[in-house]
Amino acid sequence: MARSASALRGQILESALRLFAVHGFRGTSLQDIASDVGCSKASLLYHFAGKEKILTELLTPAQDALATLLDRVAGLEGGRLVEETVVGYVDLTLRFRREIRLLFEDITEMSCHQDLNVMELADGLLDALAGRSQHPPARVAAWMVLGAVFITSATDDEVAPDEVLRAEMIRSALRALDHTPS
Template sequence: MTTTPARERTRHEIVRQAMGLFQDRGYSAVSLQDIASAAGCSKATVLYHFNGKAAVLAAVLEPAAADLAALVAAADQLSRAAAQEFAIGEFTDLAVRYRGVMDVVQELIPFIQEMPELALLVADGIRLKGFLAGSDDPLEQDLAGFALNGLTAECRHADGRTDEELHRLCEAALNRLFRPS
């Protein structure tokens, strides 16, 4: 039987508690001391594991960011039309799977580009927007940005929808916007 070292357990608990706090209160309203108290450790322990609150946030967002990076890398290997279709389905899956993360990200939109810890996530989000647009047309690009913001907000406030219902809604919305019949 293998056990997880105490340092890894502590780091994991900090990330887990931070996610809950960011969802409940919003990123801006949570302090490092709040995270430490929730995780049952000192603020110094949080700072031992992370170089500030933005680094904690990056760790919270890391699984979703890694999946988004994989989506973008896979879409990059496809034709424009195939990449668009792939991006629509895969983004919908990510948006539903990471509903809680979407809640946190939505608050960050106005200042996310000022956070160097999230630079790769932002870059991949911009590339995703291009894949969804399926075109270099500025109007289509703006529409894709609008769709991304709207769907992240819908996932944030899903009004009691199940994951399956939310998935169908998001996929239908993206298909109607970008692949009208």
């Protein structure tokens, strides 16, 4: 049942991306992918040198797109630089949504599982950050701040002294929320 010119390869990548995005990379076994595709596990390893190579091939387009963006803005400066970078970065993340999701699935699973109910609390936090507003723009901004603070706090300490880090995180977050200081 040898398929033409390894159409199987494409199916493997597609199944892998979908399963990775749902159960995470580590949470998806080669057998899971093989079952989803409808082939044997050995077949995966015929087309790809290893499990990680599948992930690599899945993430490479996004990496290349990012590299292209950086090249494009390399000559810019000032306002144009920031503007083009932001727009380009946003478009890029939207285009590679599933790829980004797969990176996060491990966190989601870890937070949801067990006795913890972090997700419920995250909803409450989102609500408060949005000022109890249900307007999509406010909700999006709330998500932005949630993610921004979360990731920035995990940053290397050397980025900025703790006091600067704290003050600037607060100011930047309030700006993102379009909050006019009272």
